[in-house]
Amino acid sequence: MPMRIVVRTRLAADAGTAWDLVTRTATLRHVARGILGFRGDLPARWEAGQQITVHLLAFGLVPMNAHALTLRRVDGEAHVLVTEEHGGILRAWNHRISITPDPPAGCRYTDEVDVDAGLLTPVAWALGHAFFRYRQARLRGLARVLAA
16 A cells, blocks of 8 residues: 655755756755665756656665656646656655745755555655655755855
């Protein structure tokens, strides 16, 4: 049975700056560094319709599995990015990122993921939740640097 991960944070950057960060592969590599690495061709920027397959690396070193993702929505006006993903034990990893203004000088960033890994869904949920908390902490640090 699928489970939903929802993790939110406030960033010290305006919504437009945060959106610019989120749509760059360099940002993904930065915020995942130390926990997850990616081997394969990734676009410099995320755009709707892209279909990508990468090989995941635990801690950036240990080969894991192929992971496929399709970017279903990349909406710069609404600041929403939606992917459909799967690979390894993950039957589904459907991710929605949203950014909303939070004046006077910041925004709210939310990761929502519907995860299905069969009987291992609770394990995937717990690992995913921890990963997003880590990832958002690194994103907050990056936003602080840009705001300074």
